Amino acid sequence: MKIPPVKGTRDFYPADMAVRNWMIDGWKKVSLRNGFEEYDGPIFEYLKMFQLKSGDEIVEQLFSLKDRGGRELAIRPEITPTLARMVNQKISSLPKPIKWFSVPRLCRAERPQRGRLREFFQWNIDIIGVDDVLADAETIFCALDYLQEVGLTPNDIVVKISNRKMLAAILQSIGISQGELEPLYAVLDKRDKLPQEAFEEMLTKQVGDENKRTLILKLMTVESIEQISSVVELSKTAKESVDELGRLFELLDVMGAGDFCVFDIGIVRGLAYYTGIVYEIYDKESELRAIGGGGRYDNLLKQFGGPNIPATGFGVGDCVLAILLEEKGLLKPKPQELDYFITFVSNITFNDKEGNIQSTPEDEMVKLTAKLRRLGLKADFSYKLTESLSKKLKEASTRNAQKCIIIGEEFKDNQLSVKDMATGQQELVDINKFLAEVKLQSR
């Protein structure tokens, strides 16, 4: 019986695995050089943990199960709640700020589409315990540090940034009540995702008052921070958060990442828990869904039963990123290589003075391969039964061997033929000398 792979999952064949490892290794390398430490949690948690943050409708979007003890569990659709729990548990003993990263494997029971699968990897970076907008700048820098590392430029991607605190303050000064904010965010978040007409229709349903609506529509057209004050008069809080946004762009400039970043008042993020700076990273043509996004979530740890501690962070999924890098020709995983590929010539034996067979070339091949492996080198041999050396050299080529060793007649004089596969040059080397040199090389 043939069993197909599950909807929305991927099989990682060696070539795919090379891509996945290349990407994740890059994330880890950049995280570490930006001063973040790696953490991870369990792949499933209590279902309640995800309901707490996002409500009941989210239950439909995740894979849940009941264990034999009747516990309601769910496979993690995100790692932030786990992070909150882990930090809360040790909050008093952890030095601040907490700069942690993770590359969790996540599952969401959504309908798969291009760039969105049911199982994926997500690079997460968080800074906990810093109020300063510098922390937001640092997380954005870190994301860009990686994206630049793999070759993306301001011509390829853009970070669209806004401030929820600012939006809240302005909307409240227009006359939108606290309770209306949340559903209104959901509408405003759609500005770039819907045709203008559909957007205005949604807005009309949400905001009955025409004067307010006109102001909001006008506000949503501003293209720079400076323009905001020309549309509405800023309250004290609004002015502070506009300044905060200004300071963020200053810092991003100072860090040399300013070319990637723009202000975009349409960035709201659907999620309820964001409290300040919010941003999303897109491909320049906006052909794909968001590459990643994040922002400040100052209330989340408290919501998970911890102290009132500010936090900011982002997530970048592997699916959209892989599509973008593929399109740009920037997907360059290292091919699997061998240091040595060991072959032998058939139809000879190695005899003692009396003519008794002491060993065969095949045994010598296995012996040498084992020795090289024990010395820490990547070494392999052919399982082909063919006597054709040609075929074995061909295999050495396809295996990306740097050097090919041939055990033949010259082995009787303790010599190996060592062929450099890149230059095609071949030399006779004394076997003991060869092993001594390899030993030095492997240190």
Added chain:
RNA sequence: GUGAAAGUAGCUCAGUUGGUUAGAGCACUGGAUUGUGGAUCCAGAGGUCGCGGGUUCGAACCCCGUCUUUCACCCCA
């Protein structure tokens, strides 16, 4: 979860109005070449035409269902 389109070899695709044994390129295996790779040539293997049912003398082709993928919604933590 709703609506739409697509599905032929490992990959990219051809396949005439429904007509005999479903093809090509790349990749793979063997040989040309029993001590020399990447090239070339020859050969081989690989298919229940996504799956199930129906119409028909006859189905890769038409109809229904289903699965998967993609697109538009919902959602996007």
